[in-house]
Amino acid sequence: MKEIQLFPLPLVLFPGGRLPLQIFETRYLDMVKRCLRDSHGFGVVMITDGNQILSNPEEQLPDISHCGTYCEIVDFDQQSNGVLSIVAEGKQKFAIRDQYELPDRLMMAQVEFIEEEERVAMPEEREHLSGLLESLMSHEAVQRLGLSCDLGQAVEVSARLTELLPCPNHFKQRLLELKDPLVRLSELDKLVERMQKSND
Numbered sequence: 001m002k003e004i005q006l007f008p009l010p011l012v013l014f015p016g017g018r019l020p021l022q023i024f025e026t027r028y029l030d031m032v033k034r035c036l037r038d039s040h041g042f043g044v045v046m047i048t049d050g051n052q053i054l055s056n057p058e059e060q061l062p063d064i065s066h067c068g069t070y071c072e073i074v075d076f077d078q079q080s081n082g083v084l085s086i087v088a089e090g091k092q093k094f095a096i097r098d099q100y101e102l103p104d105r106l107m108m109a110q111v112e113f114i115e116e117e118e119r120v121a122m123p124e125e126r127e128h129l130s131g132l133l134e135s136l137m138s139h140e141a142v143q144r145l146g147l148s149c150d151l152g153q154a155v156e157v158s159a160r161l162t163e164l165l166p167c168p169n170h171f172k173q174r175l176l177e178l179k180d181p182l183v184r185l186s187e188l189d190k191l192v193e194r195m196q197k198s199n200d
Helices: 026-038 124-137 154-164 169-177 181-199
Strands: 002-009 018-023 042-049 067-078 084-101 107-113
Touching: 002 026, 002 067, 002 084, 018 026, 026 067, 026 084, 042 084, 042 169, 067 107, 067 169, 124 154, 124 181, 154 169, 154 181, 169 181
Parallel strands: 002 042
Antiparallel strands: 002 107, 018 084, 042 067, 067 084, 084 107
């Protein structure tokens, strides 16, 4: 078990993914400073109900998923208006076993890290998904993230596609919680097929 700081967000991040964030709330500015000072990371977890930004001190913290991704800060920039821009990179999935909050309303958790998924080659019948991902990664906004991906590896392709495809967060969260990248690819293939049919 390990104690980590949590950053609840309305999104899903996988290991290997990159996430640009604008930090302006005091509790998260302090969190980032601690991360940089102590060479620690933080956990990104999807919000299931509630607000990311608290409008008053009494507002209830959001409900969150039980599975998230531990991140490390790979780039940061302090802007003149006090906002801190960072890029976080996903490292490892975790399961929350206990959670609580600090006096400044920062969420903390005791987590167990989840074993990395087995690296397996892309099945021939799913290779069109690698082509789709390659196309998505050529977009300028994605290129700015500096993502790397082995298009021949099922783990990496399934993770990056889940992050980049326009689909509901609850679907992405379900795919994050899967432990088999081949099952994830199958679910993504069905999603892409539905999207293509809806555009016909």
